[in-house]
Amino acid sequence: MKISTWNTSLKIRLIGEMLFNLLYWMYFPFITYYFGSALGNNIAGIFMTIPPLIGIIGIIIGGNLADRLGRRAAMLLGTSIRTIMFCIFAISDSYWLNYLAFIGIGLGGTIYGPASDAMVADLVPQEARKQVFVTFMTANNIGAVIGPVLGSFFFFNYLSELLWACTIVMLVYSIIVYVKIDETMPNYSRKRINANSISSGFKEAWNGYGEILSDKVFLLYILGGASAVIAIMQLDLYLSVYIINYVPSQKLFVWNNLSVALDSKEIFAWMLVLNGVLFVFFVLPITKLLKSWTDRNVFILSAILAGGGLFLVGFSTNIWMLFLLTIIFTFGEIVRAPVINNFVSDYAPEHARGKYMGASRLQFTIGRFLAPLTVFLAEWVSPMGIFSIILFFAFMSVILYIKLYKSYERYITRVGRNT
Helix, strand or coil: CCCCCCCHHHHHHHHHHHHHHHHHHHHHHHHHHHHHHHHHHHHHHHHCCCCCCCHHHHHHHHHHHHHCCCCCHHHHHHHHHHHHHHHHHHHCCCCHHHHHHHHHHHHHHHHHHHHHHHHHHHHCCCCHHHHHHHHHHHHHHHHHHHHHHHHHHHEEEHHHHHHHHHHHHHHHHHHHHHHHCCCCCCCCCCCCCCCCHHHHHHHHHHHHHHHHHHCCCHHHHHHHHHHHHHHHHHHHHHHHHHHHHCCCCCEEEECCCEEEEEEEHHHHHHHHHHHHHHHHHHHHHHHHHHHCHHHHHHHHHHHHHHHHHHHHCCCCCCCHHHHHHHHHHHHHHHHHHHCCHHHHHHCCCCHHHHHHHHCCHHHHHHHHHCCCCHHCCCCCCCHHHHHHHHHHHHHHHHHHHHHHHHHHHHHHHHHCCCC
């Protein structure tokens, strides 16, 4: 499905989200350092575990509002919160207030997300959803590649200007969403947003999510995804500890009398760059290559490549071997990208699509909350022990996905739904 044939709302979102993600990756990789320099690394480390938990509240609110008040209303609320919080961050000199603003930025994003995903499912035919979802992911990852490079300069030299740029971008995007994006929720009827509707919606959503998570098929999907995220997240967590502490400085190449040497920090930085570049350039071709594969087999392949590639890192400190293994575990991340939302968009009832899209994000919340445990355990456990734990979670993901699709096939047979 070519971008030129997309609905206008999707085109606007693609450009807006790509630009915001670029700005996001200009500050996010350095935010722990920012708070750690003022509050202490121990306090900052603990504080960084709180945003994923707050994100659960945003997911509940966002998913419910997307189904009660419409995709556009939920997206507007999310972008408005982020605009206000960026403004507070830009004008405040208090680290504590800035931390609350940082949490608010994340909360706005989790409110926006379920409606954004549900809108894709509303507008795109089932057979084209993988390609559209992966196009959004590719656009987002362009920011993940370029953003940290730009941010390493602007964050430390022009932080206030960077935050004001984020504020202005979010404000303009909010206006465009209000003016240009149409509501896509099936059987939509205009409703007024007020405090009571949000409060009652939250209570209803809390109960609704309890029902969703009691769905054994969907719960297997969440647990399988969380196990996979724990492994995949290690690129930004334990892998940095391992590379910096255990990999020695070494020459990248030698040619005649010319050589280029990299220290451990530079080696890790190049691994990050390689990861981002591979994602941007290969996610669409890989999506087409695996088009005939079932989602079940794609999830299993992803877990094996990601978990196996990371596990093998523990056996080598050679720079070229590390780059090769980066390619392997990055492809594990790439192959799963197109199908993450595909299962939910197929499985979720149309009237509850927003809530299911929101609930599906719990796999990332749980994974991001548990993934840092590898860094915590590294004080007492050897590197091979940590890499073995990572491999364990990857294989747990494989087992859970196998069980998921067996249960899903029985479900389809029982209710007579088409895949």
